[in-house]
Amino acid sequence: MPVTRQHVEAVAAMADPVLRNVAITATYRDLASDVAEVLGRVDVNWLAFGAWASATAGRVIRGEGLLVDWGTSRAVAEGNRAIIADIGPRFVAWRDACRDVGGPTDEALERTLAEPVFADAPALTEAFLGYHEAARLRTEDPDLSDPRRDKRHAELVLRANILVAAHEQQLADRFVDAAMPLGGPAGLLTTRFVSVVTPDGPVSVARDVPRPSYLDGEVYPQVLQTLEDRALVTLVRRFGQDPGTDVRHSDAPTWEDYEERMGYITCFFRCYQRELRYFDDPPG
Numbered sequence: 096m097p098v099t100r101q102h103v104e105a106v107a108a109m110a111d112p113v114l115r116n117v118a119i120t121a122t123y124r125d126l127a128s129d130v131a132e133v134l135g136r137v138d139v140n141w142l143a144f145g146a147w148a149s150a151t152a153g154r155v156i157r158g159e160g161l162l163v164d165w166g167t168s169r170a171v172a173e174g175n176r177a178i179i180a181d182i183g184p185r186f187v188a189w190r191d192a193c194r195d196v197g198g199p200t201d202e203a204l205e206r207t208l209a210e211p212v213f214a215d216a217p218a219l220t221e222a223f224l225g226y227h228e229a230a231r232l233r234t235e236d237p238d239l240s241d242p243r244r245d246k247r248h249a250e251l252v253l254r255a256n257i258l259v260a261a262h263e264q265q266l267a268d269r270f271v272d273a274a275m276p277l278g279g280p281a282g283l284l285t286t287r288f289v290s291v292v293t294p295d296g297p298v299s300v301a302r303d304v305p306r307p308s309y310l311d312g313e314v315y316p317q318v319l320q321t322l323e324d325r326a327l328v329t330l331v332r333r334f335g336q337d338p339g340t341d342v343r344h345s346d347a348p349t350w351e352d353y354e355e356r357m358g359y360i361t362c363f364f365r366c367y368q369r370e371l372r373y374f375d376d377p378p379g
Contacts, residue, residue, distance in 0.1 A: 103179060106119055107176050120149040123143075123183075132190075138248060138253070139369070140226075147293070147377040149175060150377035150379030154379065155168055156168050174270030174274070178266060178267060185213065199230035203227070208220060219262050222254075232244045247324075253368055257361050260361075294308075303344070303345045314366065315340060331365075345359055
């Protein structure tokens with residue numbers, strides 16, 4: 096069964112934070128699969144990354160690995176809830192519009208952006224314009240056999256993923272601050288215990304994003320090694336990252352800092368965008 100808005104609302108309303116996190120993770124995974132029917136599975140969409148991030152958050156919500164819980168588990172649980180409640184309905188709206196009219200047409204885009212949930216979210220409007228254009232490329236070339244379409248698709252999805260993350264992380268900012276309440280030198284110390292779970296295992300956000308194993312020694316997928324889309328290049332530079340292949344300074348030694356966090360996420364998404372194991376169930 097496709098994920099509905101009512102389902103997202105019901106999950107977000109669950110009282111038990113541990114059970115809610117399990118349901119949120121499953122909702123991200125299922126919705127990522129729904130959206131992949133429109134967007135394809137060549138490039139990982141934000142929702143698939145979101146499922147793995149939610150599973151990672153679940154460990155904190157359960158109190159695993161916390162030496163002292165300064166309200167961290169509660170803040171992470173509330174952030175987990177707020178993000179699915181905000182982002183989920185927007186993806187459902189786009190998925191539904193494309194299904195209702197038979198694909199990523201002009202009418203589907205107009206229906207999507209006419210939804211009230213997009214009225215106050217310019218970054219998300221821009222993101223879904225990108226997803227929609229990428230989906231259209233697949234209708235013209237389902238296997239993306241044309242290298243130019245393949246590259247364009249990859250860059251559109253990456254830009255859209257980063258824009259969704261930028262919106263999401265602004266929403267999450269107060270929850271991150273609450274989860275790491277001491278800040279300063281203590282915040283630097285706390286960040287050393289923050290990791291992101293990948294198909295290769297956990298990686299520390301206090302270090303530069305590592306080379307993923309699926310790329311056999313490369314930093315980025317071939318189509319994303321040299322960025323051409325001007326808006327994408329501007330966005331990558333906006334968050335302090337190199338549009339070339341230099342991943343130095345992609346670390347986020349102060350995770351509660353929005354700019355550092357987004358720099359790491361930007362680089363991370365680019366590295367792992369064609370790691371299709373992100374469509375699998377996350378561990379956790």
